[in-house]
Amino acid sequence: MSELKGACIIGQSGGPTAVINASALGVIRTALDTDCITQVLGAANGIKGVLDDKLYDMGKEDPAELDLLKYTPSSALGSCRYKLSDPDVDDTDYKRILEIFQKHNVRYFFYNGGNDSMDTCNKISKYMQKMGYECRVMGVPKTIDNDLNGTDHCPGFASAAKFIATSCMEVHRDAHVYDTGMITIIEIMGRHAGWLAGSAALATWAGFGPDLVYLPETDFDMDKFLADVKAIYDKTGKCMVAVSEGIHYADGTFVSEAKASATDGFGHAQLGGLAAMLADIVKKETGAKVRGIELSLLQRCGSHVASKTDIDEAFMAGKTAVEAAVSGVTDKMVAFQCTREGGYKCEYVLEPLDIVANIEKKVPREWINAAGNGVEQPFIDYVLPLIQGEANAPKEHALPRFAKLKKVLAE
């Protein structure tokens, strides 16, 4: 494969994670050190920055400041949730992207994101091929939801899982100090896949965690849920529950969206979230003191408790993408192939973009218990190696020292 000389673009897309910037750093640092890459451009707000020709010259950044990206949560270049149209229907955006690529002689495009971003990657790659413009397009995976197909797991998931497990352990201790009754309901992200909610069970495995865990992979039954909670509460005076935001009834309706029914009178989802709503229902049913806690954004940006394994893998995903592209690969996403027996090992492999795009990987049913209110040991064995290692992120005055980028626009 002949050497392809030109600029590269790195873009970040979708919801942020604690380690998405570690992947960006993997791309940027490797690209800056690669001779055939003439300029490293950071797209402001993902593909929108390309369309707007708002591209930062990453070579103008202070290297020490760039290195801090490894420990800086959320998307430092800015993100977007922009979905490209089908190019056969409307190719306006694609023409514009080609124009910008030509203007800056962009020959490498790295896109860091989840399902939709891999779809974006795929469409751009196919369009460039069709137009005969040589450009190597690589996807770098990212999502706390861990629902990307074709990879053992996704960067960002493990750090969120670690935050969730750690917080559940701490809240468990807090919720058990009084000798009076107390029920705690913790709401965890993950609309369609229960990887994050299931991770709350790590806390239980470690000695202090939820009694019940509900994932969106099984149908939710309010009566059964209330019976589960009451059984534990009646026996111990306490009950701690972790629920995925995506739990839904058998007909597919999200519990969080359920309207008040004639029989139960619950379902005031307009204010607060699912945790508050379930807390209200459980309170009415049991008379107990109930507290609903939504982990909210904290769980996806908790870089202070990030997994070193996650950070290192996120960085390597970016680095691998650049190295593969330079060596001639295109149209692939970096994926992880892992073994856990005899010690955890992660290999970086390449998967076709169109295999990973638009498919959601869910928790296998056999990793969830029969009652649908907890996870089995294989789930724990799967997640545990991923959360290992401490970030030891740089601090200043005992507070996180996040990267402060200059963001100089490319000429």
Place this chain on the structure above:
Amino acid sequence: MSELKGACIIGQSGGPTAVINASALGVIRTALDTDCITQVLGAANGIKGVLDDKLYDMGKEDPAELDLLKYTPSSALGSCRYKLSDPDVDDTDYKRILEIFQKHNVRYFFYNGGNDSMDTCNKISKYMQKMGYECRVMGVPKTIDNDLNGTDHCPGFASAAKFIATSCMEVHRDAHVYDTGMITIIEIMGRHAGWLAGSAALATWAGFGPDLVYLPETDFDMDKFLADVKAIYDKTGKCMVAVSEGIHYADGTFVSEAKASATDGFGHAQLGGLAAMLADIVKKETGAKVRGIELSLLQRCGSHVASKTDIDEAFMAGKTAVEAAVSGVTDKMVAFQCTREGGYKCEYVLEPLDIVANIEKKVPREWINAAGNGVEQPFIDYVLPLIQGEANAPKEHALPRFAKLKKVLAE
């Protein structure tokens, strides 16, 4: 002062903190190493454990497990919110306490808590003196609210402040990734004093934090609040707000409890908390995407991000209480006397229990800005030294390794 030989009781009371167990350890470890203290008893659920004669023999615990108390959040012995009656009105509880003290030959009583606990301490001490039963009673301060009188600050506050500042920095990054409008409202504990809410401003000081901070020390005005938010949002497309749960209108009504008024139609506080309610109001006013986040229990039990300074001081407060009592002191609370100029220094002093009981220390008005929507530099200078140092708490499989006590009942 002659040597007083006998058992001691340590009790924990009120809401838990990340470091209350470090104080318990300071008491227990020092007491176990003190010859004239014949037995170290841990009261189950504070004064309730004394009344119920439910006392754990702390000498039966594995020393290594006890040492983990330094890094274990919430009250390991259990807590209570039991208020003793006025002994002149009803002395039933006091008679029972004396009976238990006599039964176990308790000559030292250490009570670890906030305002109410110091009041409990004070009443017990006075009763024992009146009855001629020699017992040295010492208060060990604790409260994330930092509202205890007579001390520079309270153990537990700094670790909560550090959690709040760190989380605000991370959420700030998360809330700024899209180029679309976004308003974030973070609800922070502290019903009557704004020490914790004000600590959110540390995040702003460090580069990434709330634009507006509202403390309960000033009256809240909804119109002014909305104008503040809109001014920043209109200019930058973003706005991040930290509010104390205790913000209240000029007439004293908590904002969280305000009912819907005829003019504005807001105030659905029945579900979710203040953050959700304010988010709803701001959304209606601005049309922006608004997210309300309640830090909830996470902020008071976040031992994984605890301040080493706080842990060490909490331990020393317990240790000092025992040493002072053994040397003959009674009726005092351990307090901190600190200097910040020329480097932070903390001295452990003793204050009379009746000076500290039942008074709430608030943030000085001059440390809050004139507009009542932020704090001034003296506030930052006050808090910053307290959050320094990392806990480096022991972990097992990358998750917190909390103390697991045997809790053997004393014979």
